[in-house]
Amino acid sequence: MSRRDAVAARTDRSTPPPRPRHTSRVPVALLLPAALGLLFLVLPLVGLLVRTPWSTLPQRLTEPGVLTALRLSVQAATLATLLSLVLGVPLAWLLARVEFPGRRLVRALVTVPLVLPPVVGGVALLLVFGRRGILGSWLDSTFGVSLPFTTAGVVLAEAFVAMPFLVVAVEGALRGADVRYEEAAATLGAGRWTTFTRVTLPLVAPGVAAGAVLCWARALGEFGATITFAGNFPGRTQTMPLAVYLALETDLEAAIVLSLVLLTVSVAILASLRDRWLGSR
Amino acid sequence: MTAETGKPAAVPAFGDAVLDARLVVDRGAFRLDLPLTIGPGEVVALLGPNGAGKTTALRALAGLLPLTAGHLRLAGRHLDHPDRRVWIPAEQRGIGVVFQDYLLFPHLNALDNVAFGPRRQGLSRHRARQRAARWLTRVGLAEHARRKPRQLSGGQAQRVALARALAVEPALLLLDEPLAALDARTRLDTRAQLQHHLGGHTGATLLVTHDPIDAVVLADRLVVIEDGHLVQEGDVATVIDQPRTDFVARLVGLNLHRGHADGHRVRVTDGFHLVVGDRHTGDVFVAFTPSTVALHPRRPDGGTHNTWPATVTGIQRHGDHLRVQLAGPVAVTADITPAAAARLTPRPGQTLWATVDAAGTRVYPATPTPRAEA
Numbered sequence: 001m002s003r004r005d006a007v008a009a010r011t012d013r014s015t016p017p018p019r020p021r022h023t024s025r026v027p028v029a030l031l032l033p034a035a036l037g038l039l040f041l042v043l044p045l046v047g048l049l050v051r052t053p054w055s056t057l058p059q060r061l062t063e064p065g066v067l068t069a070l071r072l073s074v075q076a077a078t079l080a081t082l083l084s085l086v087l088g089v090p091l092a093w094l095l096a097r098v099e100f101p102g103r104r105l106v107r108a109l110v111t112v113p114l115v116l117p118p119v120v121g122g123v124a125l126l127l128v129f130g131r132r133g134i135l136g137s138w139l140d141s142t143f144g145v146s147l148p149f150t151t152a153g154v155v156l157a158e159a160f161v162a163m164p165f166l167v168v169a170v171e172g173a174l175r176g177a178d179v180r181y182e183e184a185a186a187t188l189g190a191g192r193w194t195t196f197t198r199v200t201l202p203l204v205a206p207g208v209a210a211g212a213v214l215c216w217a218r219a220l221g222e223f224g225a226t227i228t229f230a231g232n233f234p235g236r237t238q239t240m241p242l243a244v245y246l247a248l249e250t251d252l253e254a255a256i257v258l259s260l261v262l263l264t265v266s267v268a269i270l271a272s273l274r275d276r277w278l279g280s281r
Numbered sequence: 282m283t284a285e286t287g288k289p290a291a292v293p294a295f296g297d298a299v300l301d302a303r304l305v306v307d308r309g310a311f312r313l314d315l316p317l318t319i320g321p322g323e324v325v326a327l328l329g330p331n332g333a334g335k336t337t338a339l340r341a342l343a344g345l346l347p348l349t350a351g352h353l354r355l356a357g358r359h360l361d362h363p364d365r366r367v368w369i370p371a372e373q374r375g376i377g378v379v380f381q382d383y384l385l386f387p388h389l390n391a392l393d394n395v396a397f398g399p400r401r402q403g404l405s406r407h408r409a410r411q412r413a414a415r416w417l418t419r420v421g422l423a424e425h426a427r428r429k430p431r432q433l434s435g436g437q438a439q440r441v442a443l444a445r446a447l448a449v450e451p452a453l454l455l456l457d458e459p460l461a462a463l464d465a466r467t468r469l470d471t472r473a474q475l476q477h478h479l480g481g482h483t484g485a486t487l488l489v490t491h492d493p494i495d496a497v498v499l500a501d502r503l504v505v506i507e508d509g510h511l512v513q514e515g516d517v518a519t520v521i522d523q524p525r526t527d528f529v530a531r532l533v534g535l536n537l538h539r540g541h542a543d544g545h546r547v548r549v550t551d552g553f554h555l556v557v558g559d560r561h562t563g564d565v566f567v568a569f570t571p572s573t574v575a576l577h578p579r580r581p582d583g584g585t586h587n588t589w590p591a592t593v594t595g596i597q598r599h600g601d602h603l604r605v606q607l608a609g610p611v612a613v614t615a616d617i618t619p620a621a622a623a624r625l626t627p628r629p630g631q632t633l634w635a636t637v638d639a640a641g642t643r644v645y646p647a648t649p650t651p652r653a654e655a
Contacts, residue, residue, distance in 0.1 A: 183345050184384040186371035188449060189401035198397070202388040 045263065052260055053253050060257045068235050069243040070261060076151065076239060077219035080158035081166075084215050088166040089208060093196065095167070096174035107171075114164045121160055122228025129156065129229075153230035154237050158219035166208075166215040173207020174200070210273060217269045221262065297321065299485040300453055303351035304341045306334075313337045313509040314351070319453070319485035326488045326500035326517075330528050334509040335489045339455050342487065343378050344371030356452040372401070377446030381458045383438050385430035391417060391441045392426035398449035416444035420478065436467040443478060454479075454486045460495055472498055493532045497521065505529055523645045524568065535568045536613045539647055547644065553610040556586035557642045564647040571604060573641035574615035576625055577634040587637040593627045603627075607635060 053060065060066065094100075095107055113121055129136040129147045139145045147153045181203060185195040201208070223241040230237040232246065240262055247255040298318040306313040313334040319325050329335050340346040342353065344360065347368060353361040355376070360369045377398075385394050395413035400406065417423050420440040430438055439459060446454060459475060460468045476499055479486055490496055496503055496517065503520045505513040505528070513525045524530040530537030540549040542561035548554050555567055581588065591609035598604075603622045605615045615635065617625070625633065 178384075180380065180384055181386060183343075183371070184378070184380060184386075185397070186345070187343050187374075187376060187378040188398035188445070189372050189375075190397070191372050194401065199386055202386075205388075 048256060048259055048263065051256055053256065056253070057257065057260075060254065061261070063254075065234065065243070066254075066258060066261070069238055069240050069258070072151070072154070072235070072238065073220055073240040076154045076158055077162075077216050077222075079155045080162055080219040081212055081216045083155060083159045084163040084166045084219075085208070085212060088163045088211075088215075089170055089201075092167045092170035092174060093200070096171045097179075110167050111164055113161055114168075118161050118222065118224030118226075119228050122157060122225035125153075125157055125160060125225065125229040129153075148229055149231040149233065149237060151230075151236055154226055154239060157225040157229040158222045161222050161225050162215040162218040165218050166211040169211030169214060170204065170208050173204040173211070176207070177203045213269055213273060217266065220265060299323075300342075300353075300355055300487075302342070302353040304338050304353065305349050305351035306337050306341055306346060307349040308337070311337075311509060313341070313506075315504075315506055315509070315511055317487075317504065319487060321485065322483050323502065324479050324486040324488060324500045325502045325504055326490055326496035327504050327506065328490060328493070328496055328529070328532070329506040330491070332508075333506045335491075335506065336457065337509075338506070339378075339457055339487070339489050342453065343376055343455055344369065344374045375449065375451050376453045376455060377449055377451035378455045379439075379442045379446045379457065379459050382462055383430075383442035385433075385438055385441055385445070387430050390427050390429050391422060391433065394430070394441055395445045395448050398445060402449065413444070413448055416448045417441070420444045420474070434467070435463050436471045439463065439471055440474065443475065447478070447482065450484075452484045454482055454484060456486065456488045456490075458490055458492075459488070460492065461490075475499060493521070523566065523643070525566065525647070530568065535570060536574070538567045538611055540565060540567060542644065545639070549611055553589070555611075555637070555642065556639045557644045558640045559644045561644050561646070565644050566647050567642055567644050569637055569642045571614045571616040572602075573637055574607075574613055575636045575638075576605065576615055576617055576621065576627070577636065578625055580634050581636060586639045587635075589635055590632055591635040593629050593631045593633060595629060596627055607633070609635065613637075 091110065095103065095110070126133065126148060128134050129139070131137065131140055131146055131148065136147060139147070147156055177200065181199055182195050185199045190198060220239075221241055222239070223245070226237065226239060227242055227245075232238050232242050234243075238246070240258055244255050244258045244262070247258060297320065299321050300317065300319040302315075302317045304313055304315045304317060311332075311334070315334070315338055317325075317327075317338070327335050327338060337346065341348055341361070348361045348363055350363055352359065352364075355374070358369075359365070359367045360374055361367060385391075386397065389397065392410060392413050395416050396406075396409040399409035399412045404412065414423065414426060417426050420443060422437060422440055422444070425433060425437060425441075430441070433441060439462070443459070456475075460472055463471055472495065479499060488495065488499055500517060502516055503514065504511065505520065505526065507526060507528055513520055513529060520529060521533045524533060524535055524537055527537060538547075538549045538555065540547040540555065542548075542557070542563060542565040544560050544562070545556055545558075546554045547557055547561075547565060547567050549567070557567055576591075580590075589610055591607035591613070593605055594608050595606035596603055597606075599616060602616050602618050605617060605627055607613050607615060613635065617627075627633065
């Protein structure tokens with residue numbers, strides 16, 4: 001868009017017939033709480049930046065504890081996202097493309113972890129995958145595998161909480177995609193699996209990517225389910241949010257630095273999604 | 282049943298029809314029941330108004346919609362036969378489809394769009410692309426092989442879609458309003474090219490359209506359906522010359538009335554007769570072109586046979602003259618010259634006198650047997 005176009009677009013937006021509401025004064029009863037709300041949301045972040053020990057930041061960041069927690073967080077969130085992709089994309093496809101009895105119920109069940117307090121999720125995971133859990137005891141006796149309080153447990157807890165984000169995003173993308181492309185693929189000799197991999201998936205790739213990013217961000221910040229199901233062992237299950245919480249009791253500056261790292265990652269994710277979700281509205 | 286236009290090779294005999302079908306689809310209030318046979322190399326145009334069941338028929342043939350009853354046999358193979366519990370899914374039918382808005386895969390370039398079908402037939406990626414390149418060359422788009430669909434013009438996209446459908450070497454090619462999405466100028470070029478490529482297709486072709494010009498230029502035979510049922514079938518010249526329903530008559534721009542003939546007089550409604558040129562007896566259709574209808578401000582003197590008062594209900598531009606819709610004892614359309622229009626200044630609601638010269642009418646029997654085609 002050239003500069004003149006941009007100007008034209010801006011004037012276009014402001015030229016439609018005068019709307020009295022825009023020109024008349026904003027009522028104080030609305031303006032005041034709005035400003036307070038904005039302040040409330042932004043001030044803590046500013047506080048974080050103000051209190052950041054900038055001079056010692058480089059060496060703080062390279063402390064082994066920070067790096068270990070960061071690496072574990074990124075690894076676990078990435079593995080949880082991969083797990084969510086492998087299981088969540090087919091689930092989303094099923095919900096979007098196949099008529100089956102109880103589909104609405106299944107869709108509702110998928111979204112439960114979205115609203116469930118993560119701690120409750122952690123307890124529920126313990127009851128199923130714990131050493132005495134329904135599946136956990138079987139896993140333990142058959143394979144000698146125990147999930148709670150392991151890195152695998154962290155991945156599981158994060159996937160449990162984050163996968164619904166991916167499923168909801170991908171299902172939305174699938175519903176928005178034109179089914180007739182799939183019909184065209186069928187007339188060209190493609191079976192359902194080939195159609196899914198060669199046509200459907202590429203068509204909804206942006207939606208899958210956005211869902212994966214959201215899922216990853218949610219997994220990265222996961223706290224409640226992780227600490228309940230996987231505990232808080234440095235190097236094994238202590239992810240960044242857990243490290244922040246722990247550091248807060250002993251070393252405030254360390255907590256601030258860790259928080260800053262998470263804030264940076266969050267803002268980076270927001271920026272990567274901006275074009276897709278914020279820019280288009 | 283003969284095909285007499287354009288294509289010398291297309292003279293199918295009944296026995297060796299590539300497609301032999303009776304398409305029955307029940308969808309609640311709507312029922313499609315259409316017998317359909319197409320010979321090798323023959324192009325059949327399926328014509329009908331919106332909601333007549335054209336798309337339903339196409340989807341049933343393509344395998345995107347199961348038949349409720351009837352049968353569908355292509356090149357000797359049963360594809361859908363509910364009574365015998367035979368159902369071959371779309372991907373195993375070998376039927377090429379050119380969709381109305383082409384549905385080129387947006388993430389693949391033109392070459393890979395065309396190679397998609399051959400690849401599914403088990404060709405290696407390399408061989409599939411070779412075949413796709415040959416088809417793109419045939420439709421004159423070799424140099425656009427690397428372009429994504431959004432970088433193609435409407436006419437180019439249409440040709441890629443045609444190449445994609447033909448690249449699977451289908452026994453039956455289905456074209457769904459293949460030119461509807463194009464502007465008038467592109468449509469002319471693309472239609473001519475389509476005619477060329479259809480001429481080279483040895484399988485059967487079904488063209489779904491509501492455009493009579495597409496049908497006339499591209500098809501050997503017309504099948505007209507209304508409300509799910511076959512209303513007229515025959516070679517292009519016959520159907521256009523002797524329409525049997527209002528839809529076809531409007532399509533080809535004829536006034537059509539059904540009546541009972543007794544010599545030169547045809548009773549169209551109670552108390553209204555048309556005097557016609559030819560002698561007939563029994564149920565007949567009377568057809569005359571809008572330009573046969575003359576309009577007068579007052580009752581004309583002299584011995585014109587068919588004269589009646591008519592009320593103007595609509596006026597449209599039609600080429601270089603005006604088309605006037607008239608109500609009266611019979612509804613007709615009249616084409617008048619700008620000079621006549623200046624004299625009459627027709628307005629909706631105005632009453633004029635319409636006359637039709639008996640010599641300008643065509644009369645043919647209304648019996649449903651397609652005698653006129655013999």
